[in-house]
Amino acid sequence: xxxxxxxxxxxxxxxxxxxxxxxxxxxxxxxxxxxxxxxxxxxxxxxxxxxxxxxxxxxxxxxxxxxxxxxxxxxxxxxxxxxxxxxxxxxxxxxxxxxxxxxxxxxxxxxxxxxxxxxxxxxxxxxxxxxxxxxxxx
Amino acid sequence: xxxxxxxxxxxxxxxxxxxxxxxxxxxxxxxxxxxxxxxxxxxxxxxxxxxxxxxxxxxxxxxxxxxxxxxxxxxxxxxxxxxxxxxxxxxxxxxxxxxxxxxxxxxxxxxxxxxxxxxxxxxxxxxxxxxxxxxxxxxxxxxxxxxxxxxxxxxxxxxxxxxxxxxxxxxxxxxxxxxxxxxxxxxxxxxxxxxxxxxxxxxxxxxxxxxxxxxxxxxxxxxxxxxxxxxxxxxxxxxxxxxxxxxxxxxxxxxxxxxxxxxxxxxxxxxxxxxxxxxxxxxxxxxxxxxxxxxxxxxxxxxxxxxxxxxxxxxxxxxxxxxxxxxxxxxxxxxxxxxxxxxxxxxxxxxxxxxxxxxxxxxxxxxxxxxxxxxxxxxxxxxxxxxxxxxxxxxxxxxxx
Amino acid sequence: xxxxxxxxxxxxxxxxxxxxxxxxxxxxxxxxxxxxxxxxxxxxxxxxxxxxxxxxxxxxxxxxxxxxxxxxxxxxxxxxxxxxxxxxxxxxxxxxxxxxxxxxxxxxxxxxxxxxxxxxxxxxxxxxxxxxxxxxxxxxxxxxxxxxxxxxxxxxxxxxxxxxxxxxxxxxxxxxxxxxxxxxxxxxxxxxxxxxxxxxxxxxxxxxxxxxxxxxxxxxxxxxxxxxxxxxxxxxxxxxxxxxxxxxxxxxxxxxxxxxxxxxxxxxxxxxxxxxxxxxxxxxxxxxxxxxxxxxxxxxxxxxxxxxxxxxxxxxxxxxxxxxxxxxxxxxxxxxxxxxxxxxxxxxxxxxxxxxxxxxxxxxxxxxxxxxxxxxxxxxxxxxxxxx
Numbered sequence: 001x002x003x004x005x006x007x008x009x010x011x012x013x014x015x016x017x018x019x020x021x022x023x024x025x026x027x028x029x030x031x032x033x034x035x036x037x038x039x040x041x042x043x044x045x046x047x048x049x050x051x052x053x054x055x056x057x058x059x060x061x062x063x064x065x066x067x068x069x070x071x072x073x074x075x076x077x078x079x080x081x082x083x084x085x086x087x088x089x090x091x092x093x094x095x096x097x098x099x100x101x102x103x104x105x106x107x108x109x110x111x112x113x114x115x116x117x118x119x120x121x122x123x124x125x126x127x128x129x130x131x132x133x134x135x136x137x138x
Numbered sequence: 139x140x141x142x143x144x145x146x147x148x149x150x151x152x153x154x155x156x157x158x159x160x161x162x163x164x165x166x167x168x169x170x171x172x173x174x175x176x177x178x179x180x181x182x183x184x185x186x187x188x189x190x191x192x193x194x195x196x197x198x199x200x201x202x203x204x205x206x207x208x209x210x211x212x213x214x215x216x217x218x219x220x221x222x223x224x225x226x227x228x229x230x231x232x233x234x235x236x237x238x239x240x241x242x243x244x245x246x247x248x249x250x251x252x253x254x255x256x257x258x259x260x261x262x263x264x265x266x267x268x269x270x271x272x273x274x275x276x277x278x279x280x281x282x283x284x285x286x287x288x289x290x291x292x293x294x295x296x297x298x299x300x301x302x303x304x305x306x307x308x309x310x311x312x313x314x315x316x317x318x319x320x321x322x323x324x325x326x327x328x329x330x331x332x333x334x335x336x337x338x339x340x341x342x343x344x345x346x347x348x349x350x351x352x353x354x355x356x357x358x359x360x361x362x363x364x365x366x367x368x369x370x371x372x373x374x375x376x377x378x379x380x381x382x383x384x385x386x387x388x389x390x391x392x393x394x395x396x397x398x399x400x401x402x403x404x405x406x407x408x409x410x411x412x413x414x415x416x417x418x419x420x421x422x423x424x425x426x427x428x429x430x431x432x433x434x435x436x437x438x439x440x441x442x443x444x445x446x447x448x449x450x451x452x453x454x455x456x457x458x459x460x461x462x463x464x465x466x467x468x469x470x471x472x473x474x475x476x477x478x479x480x481x482x483x484x485x486x487x488x489x490x491x492x493x494x495x496x497x498x499x500x501x502x503x504x505x506x507x508x509x510x511x512x513x514x515x516x517x518x519x520x521x522x523x524x525x526x527x528x529x530x531x532x533x534x535x536x537x538x539x
Numbered sequence: 540x541x542x543x544x545x546x547x548x549x550x551x552x553x554x555x556x557x558x559x560x561x562x563x564x565x566x567x568x569x570x571x572x573x574x575x576x577x578x579x580x581x582x583x584x585x586x587x588x589x590x591x592x593x594x595x596x597x598x599x600x601x602x603x604x605x606x607x608x609x610x611x612x613x614x615x616x617x618x619x620x621x622x623x624x625x626x627x628x629x630x631x632x633x634x635x636x637x638x639x640x641x642x643x644x645x646x647x648x649x650x651x652x653x654x655x656x657x658x659x660x661x662x663x664x665x666x667x668x669x670x671x672x673x674x675x676x677x678x679x680x681x682x683x684x685x686x687x688x689x690x691x692x693x694x695x696x697x698x699x700x701x702x703x704x705x706x707x708x709x710x711x712x713x714x715x716x717x718x719x720x721x722x723x724x725x726x727x728x729x730x731x732x733x734x735x736x737x738x739x740x741x742x743x744x745x746x747x748x749x750x751x752x753x754x755x756x757x758x759x760x761x762x763x764x765x766x767x768x769x770x771x772x773x774x775x776x777x778x779x780x781x782x783x784x785x786x787x788x789x790x791x792x793x794x795x796x797x798x799x800x801x802x803x804x805x806x807x808x809x810x811x812x813x814x815x816x817x818x819x820x821x822x823x824x825x826x827x828x829x830x831x832x833x834x835x836x837x838x839x840x841x842x843x844x845x846x847x848x849x850x851x852x853x854x855x856x857x858x859x860x861x862x863x864x865x866x867x868x869x870x871x872x873x874x875x876x877x878x879x880x881x882x883x884x885x886x887x888x889x890x891x892x893x894x895x896x897x898x899x900x901x902x903x904x905x906x907x908x909x910x911x912x913x914x915x916x917x918x919x920x921x922x923x924x925x926x927x
Contacts, residue, residue: 014288030676059795061689062742066662070681073238078686080790088790090677095205103697111247112239123275
């Protein structure tokens with residue numbers, strides 16, 4: 001049963017909490033302990049930063065493979081989403097047909113089950129993205 | 139000693155004088171009632187329920203309904219049934235289906251986040267979290283602790299509740315009481331479910347998924363909870379034994395001795411207590427296991443179809459169990475205006491009903507309802523699936539690891 | 540720092556070797572290289588083995604020690620280590636071996652690469668290969684390795700308008716060459732239609748746009764250039780061995796259509812070898828996915844950004860064209876036993892430069908370049924080899 005490895009990342013995965021470098025202001029998601037641009041100056045000083053969850057699709061694909069833990073969800077949409085805060089995020093796009101996805105589509109983060117450690121193990125929750133219906137209906 | 143003298147002595151010397159028996163105490167309270175006309179002390183089983191001076195009620199609310207739907211006609215086709223049976227007989231056209239990656243916890247989080255989009259309450263101020271469901275993802279490991287982590291409410295009294303379809307309103311009562319007692323500043327009550335009925339059973343037409351979160355407090359209240367009562371008996375109309383996959387029910391027994399008896403009792407107790415009549419209400423929402431029962435019970439209590447319409451969601455999304463009455467209430471709050479009065483009565487099998495008398499305040503004009511999707515907008519945002527995908531999403535196909 | 544030369548090379552056939560284990564493959568390739576160099580076990584002073592994931596594929600770690608043991612190198616108790624850089628483990632091992640000889644610490648060094656991938660079912664292999672990406676923030680959320688390649692491909696197609704048909708030309712060329720290579724995993728030609736109609740792996744990459752799961756091993760023997768002629772009449776000089784590394788995740792990068800690590804390693808390699816792209820006679824480019832080869836060719840200066848497919852359309856990439864591309868068949872047709880590939884690419888260039896490539900011989904081959912990447916173009920390792 002894998003427990004601590006997933007538990008450790010829970011706050012970041014539940015709420016899209018990344019880090020911000022106090023020296024150059026760059027926001028990072030996933031969170032980093034050191035800013036790649038500022039190096040040692042940022043060590044121990046990185047601050048938590050809450051992303052808004054809004055974004056646009058930068059690139060995407062539709063996965064048809066048999067993937068461990070994803071058998072019942074194939075085919076599923078994988079995407080890289082660019083956020084207004086700066087970072088890009090790799091996540092699934094759900095609640096939509098593959099044909100409807102396009103680069104530039106506005107999306108919004110939601111809280112979903114990502115995977116589970118078998119029938120008896122822990123359920124891993126995290127972020128996926130759905131179309132930003134309010135934006136699209138404007 | 140004559141009870142009148144006891145009463146006088148206790149008031150003079152400020153210590154409680156023991157009453158010999160319950161009857162004397164009851165009479166004592168009647169004297170107190172007559173003396174103190176300006177403060178309403180309501181007699182109820184011998185206990186005093188003073189009406190608080192502070193306004194306690196809903197500070198923000200939010201709901202979530204999954205996007206997938208299955209038509210009851212499709213379910214009927216599967217089981218060799220005519221579509222008229224669920225559509226006309228049960229008054230249900232379609233029901234919501236959770237995605238493969240959704241469960242009662244994800245629905246709870248989405249509903250809560252919708253509530254926080256309308257009004258943000260920081261996690262540190264949340265003193266209690268109660269999540270009511272009959273489909274908590276774990277049998278042991280509370281959904282409430284996940285909610286606490288998601289919003290950073292590490293000092294909250296958190297626990298899960300179960301009382302069939304009324305677990306959500308039971309959560310509301312707990313949180314309301316804690317705010318009223320001054321124990322917490324804000325509390326979260328969530329009713330959420332991804333309920334299942336045995337395939338081929340009548341409940342397969344109605345068991346659906348959805349949830350609503352209320353944050354209850356005393357600052358900037360948009361809907362005051364004037365009062366709430368409950369009525370409970372041991373009535374086995376619908377149940378699930380430990381280890382069983384699907385629930386069982388008593389067929390027609392779930393009607394009169396269960397649903398109708400408890401809703402009518404709780405509604406009447408409440409309306410008598412606060413001194414109202416059906417005409418005093420602008421909206422009424424009852425537990426809605428199908429599209430027919432709410433009209434029937436409403437009619438028997440004296441409510442009109444117009445009063446019930448806004449909160450009756452089952453015909454389109456099915457019965458969201460612990461989310462049913464709360465989401466109906468949420469749909470009403472989406473359109474309510476200051477001064478609107480609402481009666482909400484839930485029903486949970488096993489059995490019991492919680493009734494709420496709610497008045498919408500002026501504060502709702504300052505409240506940003508548009509910051510999150512409204513219930514009827516979510517109902518109308520849908521994707522239909524067939525029975526095979528439904529089985530896959532509901533994990534009813536036996537999975538071999 | 541002294542110059543380093545290759546004095547021997549050998550490899551197994553790539554394919555599904557049901558009857559050969561991890562150690563069987565490594566030993567076969569190693570012994571072929573030793574024989575080719577005309578040396579014996581006692582002459583080897585150090586061993587560097589490239590291997591991505593024997594621990595996951597067959598439960599075996601300590602791969603360096605195991606290979607040295609079963610290759611009969613234990614009597615001399617030489618240092619033997621595994622070098623890992625995902626799919627670039629082979630070239631990374633060569634870079635390590637190059638450093639060992641160039642520094643003067645060792646003279647005769649054996650560099651190998653091996654991977655045994657077919658002992659597990661497909662979904663487990665996919666999961667192990669995904670370890671080349673960011674497990675916690677890419678793979679955990681559902682990104683397989685082909686999914687990442689596919690997202691690069693789609694962005695590239697969006698920015699430059701390349702079509703699936705144009706991308707399909709690359710596996711077609713690879714298979715043309717594979718059909719001429721008796722050691723290749725696949726030895727049959729295919730057409731653009733075969734590619735387009737084959738099963739979709741991660742849209743827009745079909746199974747024909749992705750390299751196969753292969754077993755295999757390859758090895759080369761390194762020696763200081765100044766004494767290379769003692770061992771062979773056709774030593775091959777390693778003119779450049781460069782390595783660059785960038786952000787592991789696609790989402791951390793500025794652009795999905797260029798590989799800054801390939802550009803950097805390429806620049807360093809051309810500088811080190813004192814060469815330009817036009818001086819290169821043939822290339823072995825990492826075509827794990829067609830898009831990686833496309834971006835690789837551009838980032839190494841062989842085509843303008845967005846135009847690599849023109850090279851394919853104009854027929855320049857065939858073994859008898861202007862820029863022979865993957866004459867071995869590349870990762871697509873020759874095969875991709877991950878840890879072995881980087882070394883195998885070098886073995887192919889060595890054969891070509893020695894005129895030993897048979898039916899797929901590139902005419903007048905004097906200078907070759909190999910491009911081996913780890914992960915989704917995270918680490919890029921370039922070697923430039925030339926006839927001494």
